[in-house]
Amino acid sequence: MLLCGWVTASVPTDFELLERWRNGDQTSGNLLFERHYTSVRRFFDLRLNRLSEDLTQRTFLACVEQRERGPHTSFRAYLFGIARNQMLMSLRKEKRFDRAMRFENEPTMLATSLTGVFARRREQHLLLLALVQLPPEMLQVVQLYYWEALSTAEIGEALDISPSAVGSRLQRARERLRTILESMKLTDEQRAMLLDNVEALTRSLTDPATS
Numbered sequence: 001m002l003l004c005g006w007v008t009a010s011v012p013t014d015f016e017l018l019e020r021w022r023n024g025d026q027t028s029g030n031l032l033f034e035r036h037y038t039s040v041r042r043f044f045d046l047r048l049n050r051l052s053e054d055l056t057q058r059t060f061l062a063c064v065e066q067r068e069r070g071p072h073t074s075f076r077a078y079l080f081g082i083a084r085n086q087m088l089m090s091l092r093k094e095k096r097f098d099r100a101m102r103f104e105n106e107p108t109m110l111a112t113s114l115t116g117v118f119a120r121r122r123e124q125h126l127l128l129l130a131l132v133q134l135p136p137e138m139l140q141v142v143q144l145y146y147w148e149a150l151s152t153a154e155i156g157e158a159l160d161i162s163p164s165a166v167g168s169r170l171q172r173a174r175e176r177l178r179t180i181l182e183s184m185k186l187t188d189e190q191r192a193m194l195l196d197n198v199e200a201l202t203r204s205l206t207d208p209a210t211s
Contacts, residue, residue, distance in 0.1 A: 017029070037060075
């Protein structure tokens with residue numbers, strides 16, 4: 001008896017694509033790159049906009065060259081852990097700590113340069129002005145939690161801290177962000193709108209439908 005029907009090929013996981021890439025399959029590498037390029041690029045964009053393309057390329061290259069030590073919470077936790085290390089190495093190697101600190105002291109300039117990437121609405125731009133004033137360790141947690149929807153366990157692996165530390169850091173980031181917004185020169189209406197919608201607006205910065 002003949003059996004008729006479609007045979008559905010399974011979709012390879014990210015780690016399977018990575019292993020194939022390491023074994024010389026460039027097609028798998030291209031697919032993995034396409035899946036995660038946007039997320040990795042914007043991880044760098046907000047703090048090191050001028051270096052973001054180069055750091056993104058380095059991150060994927062490091063994925064291919066190094067052998068991961070498992071088990072991992074997820075591929076994205078593994079990938080953003082490498083991205084974080086690439087950022088730190090770049091700052092140290094090229095002595096850009098002073099430059100990064102200048103960016104922290106020039107939030108208006110940095111946010112304005114990134115408006116075309118992250119924000120289209122006025123309230124998004126105002127929130128971006130506040131976000132770039134967060135300390136780097138807080139900003140990374142905010143990015144991974146609100147923009148990439150990583151769990152606290154995944155963020156902990158990426159940043160090499162415990163899940164409980166992620167929760168504490170995220171709470172401090174929220175408090176700091178509210179303090180920054182309250183200190184900005186805004187109308188009462190703008191301030192109320194931002195404070196009432198901080199989390200939703202933070203998520204909306206990477207949502208094309210609301211930009």
